[in-house]
Amino acid sequence: MIKGEYYTKKYEETGYSEELKQCIEEACSYCIENIQSNLMSGNRYYKGDHPLMLFGKIQSGKTRAFTGLMALAFDNNFDYVFILTKNSKALVEQTYKRMRKEFKHFINEDKIDVNDIMKLQDELTPYELEKKLIFIAKKQKDNLGRICDFINDYMIDGTKNCLIIDDEADTTGIGFEKEKDTDEFNLRTVAAEVDNIRGSLDGYVFVQVTATPYALYLQPDFDTTEIKPIKPRKTVLVPSGADYIGGEYYFIRANESGDSGNYIFEEVDDNEQEIASAQKTDERRFKEAEILIRDDRLPTFRRGLINFIVGGCVLKKNGINKKYAYVLHTATSVNAHTRLANITKILIEQIKECKPEHEEYINKLLVESYNDIKNSVVAFSYNMPSFEEVKNEFFNAFNKGYIKISVINSKDEISKYLDEETGELKLRTPFSVFVGGQILDRGITIPNMIGFYYGRNPKTMQQDTVMQHSRMFGYRGKDLLSITRFYTTRKIYESMIKVTEVDSALREDIENKRFEEGVYFIEKNKDSSNTAKIIPCSPSKISASNIAYLKPYSRILPVGFTPKSKAISSEVVRKVNCILDGVIDRSQREAVKITVDCAEKILSEIYTSLKPDNDTKRFITEDRMVSILKYLLKDNRHCNLIVRRDREMSKIRGNGTYIDAPDNGQDERVIAKKVSDDIPTLILLHEKGNEEDWKYREFWWPIIVVPKNSSRTIYSYPEVGVRVKKKK
Structure with a gap:
């Protein structure tokens, strides 16, 4: 090179x-x-x-x-x-x-x-x-x-x-x-x-x-x-610099005791989230004109906006003069964006007016926000100016028109909002509030984003979409982190934690070279009442794929095949017997440990005698079996082995479907569960093949049992009988 x-x-x-x-x-x-x-x-x-x-x-x-x-x-x-x-x-x-x-x-x-x-x-x-x-x-x-x-x-x-x-x-x-x-x-x-x-x-x-x-x-x-x-x-990981702030900071470190990230998350009530994301206002539940004074309607939405202004004022008093961004992303509907922007404008106007009957209440909200921001500012070793200093800067921002609200969605050509030189969203005033949806995700950099009010809460979350919504990720100094807040519901936040954990596990596996070339395993979070159901991506993107799952104690095995010629099959059985005789006694009923190299050699021999049937979609190839075994082993070099001989399992059930459970639930499967806590078990079944469907040829049938303590994992395996083409 x-x-x-x-x-x-x-x-x-x-x-x-x-x-x-x-x-x-x-x-x-x-x-x-x-x-x-x-x-x-x-x-x-x-x-x-x-x-x-x-x-x-x-x-x-x-x-x-x-x-x-x-x-x-x-x-x-x-x-x-x-x-x-x-x-x-x-x-x-x-x-x-x-x-x-x-x-x-x-x-x-x-x-x-x-x-x-x-x-x-x-x-x-x-x-x-x-x-x-x-x-x-x-x-x-x-x-x-x-x-x-x-x-x-x-x-x-x-x-x-x-x-x-x-x-x-x-x-x-x-x-x-x-x-x-x-x-x-x-x-x-x-x-x-x-x-x-x-x-x-x-x-x-x-x-x-x-x-x-x-x-x-x-x-x-x-x-x-x-x-x-x-x-x-092949995958090459792109490194991020020391100042990069991503999901680990927002959703993992934020939950660690004493970490500076503890101040990031502020919880939004489910009822508030529902009101904030609605396309139109239900006057029976919420009157927009009462946004300032109603404690029981959108309180976190209101606090978030005030925190945003207060945070910028605090940094200004520390000699840091920047323009800041705040994003409201609660829905995809254009009507919802317009409504939320209107509510924001009403709130800003009411604070700016500061009518005598509202003055005491606004002051109370400012004190709450001042104390909230103070906690994180002090944690980052910045000076916290007096309340009166912050209050003066706060109203100065309102009175001089330093706050601008922009709605950015599919109705707009986003280029008019971008800085011509940097391509980032242009901040025209010291405090820019952006209301929008999907258009604010991929490829759009939002500079100095210190507040994110996020309310997208579908029953099923697509991991790639949710990750791309996180526009607050990027290279950020401690000045921005000292006043950054993320407002969302507990359920969404818990789901974001799971999404981050899955993403981190994937990167760690790639970094540690746990995947064979071209085969990737993606951990899947356990569904719970505290999180949304999380899927990797839109089903339409992978609708042509055969998707399989690895979950504790599940079994991976080839299904829908025929042994090759009798001469080949008999020779393979003989060779496998020779290997096995070196690692396990023929009378041994319990599991023994063998090296992954030995297991790979055995699988390689077995697959030389197996030919997938034309109509099967469930034949797991040798490459996939070896890849799965190595992935499940992680850093271990040994797996369990259980061997049974002289079995007579049929190939086809009475209803015409393939047999996919040749192992005995009262024998080897019980033993496999006992020993498969942290490492997988390879079960080898010698089948006599004494029926026409097997062409009267003996063979070895391999099965991998997933360990009890494995994470739930999704992967795709090669297509058999699936046709993908281009439209004419």
Whole structure:
């Protein structure tokens, strides 16, 4: 791998940490390896078709990582980069400006050009095509179609190597539609267009970038050359810097005794959450004009807004002059956003007026807020000014119009709210309140966000969506943390804790290299009355996948197969017997421990004699069996082994379905439960195969028993008999 002028310049400009350098260089090595394997094989369906995943945290610097990868790729014979952004004109503009800034030096030297694919000139000259070219397109049919046109017009000779970088890869670009009355699935329009781009190229590597890769890890493994693989084969973790504040701080450390994060969470009553998220006001329950004086209606909503202003005033008295943001995200409905913004305006106006009959009550609210903010400000070692000083600054903000309320939703073009230079939400006044929904998630950076009133409370939470709502994640100094508050219901907060734990477990498993190449396991929280039901992603994104669960004492085994020829099957039985005779006596009925290497060797032998039936969807392959075993072992090097011989289990039940429980519930299954507390058990059943369905061939039937203390885990396994195609 060459570190030439492009990467060297980027490194000099930005000063990558050792961790980030390692991330970029590991990712580029994978890209180079896959391009080389393609050139050597000449095969259109090669290892490089499997995506590379850059897995970062929300607002942690993923763009910085992939621009470093682009620079190093340019040094190593990559010519063009296609960057696919979320379906937003504003984000295309933001990405375009960011790329021009990142590669400004080389643009000035006429070595690199950056293009919005929809603004591309009709005809590029050979001179232009010899440069390193960067194209930005949103994930929308017309944009992606223009990329295909460019490839057909200018890259037909196949001599250019390309990176396709799918930013926020788990959104928009994947999804399936089931054809009526068939077992076939169609790729959705955008996913099909992305696949068309990949299918038009010879030398390319597809790079997925996201903080929420759950849907991607649960994609099917397409056994076809018609559809390019979506599930990544390799994952590279993007490091976050020392000042990064994410879910661990907000939802894990916040529950640890004596931690500074203890002050973050403030609970919202369920009834309040229901009122705040309603599309219209029920005058019988709540009158908007009484928002200031009614203690029993929206008290936390009211306190949150006052805390927001008080916090900014406190920092100003400490010599910190910044503009601050507060976000209200309680619903997806446009009507709900308008209503909540109106309630906010009424509250601000009533405080500003401070009528004589309200003065004492407003003062009481200010005292409560002052004491609330004081706790965290002192914990972060800042000076707490006197109450009168804060009170004066507080009313000054109201009287001088320092507070602005903006509604941002699907009715608006968000680009008008973004700073032209940074692409972040522009804070026009010292205190900006943003009311909105989904449009305030992916790709939108909200600077100096110190308050978040969050009320999205569906019965089923999609983990990727909930994580992306967390716009308060990012690089934040202790000044911001000292006054930051997160307002939500107890149930939502407990659910966020579970989401964070699942996400942390996934990252830890990847970091510790517990996954085999291309196989990923995602822990699933135990459903409880204190949390919402949490699923990894929208079901439409993984509807073509065979999803399986690992839960305590569950059993994993191949179902729906036939032994190969009698000669092969008999020889495999003999070889497995030879291995087993070295680790367990034939009279032994109890479990023994064997190394994972020995278990893997046994499984490898067994699978050489098993052939999946054409109509089965439940055949667990050797790769998956070994991957599951290793995952369940974690850092252990031994598993339990139970062996039984001379069994005569049928293949098909009387109702025509496959037998899927060949083990004895009164014998080996009981023993497995006794020994499978922390490590899995491998049960091996020697079947005589004395019936026509087995072709009168003996074989070994392997079963893995999941340990009692394992977390509930979801994963996908290869498709058998599932057809995925593109619409004609």
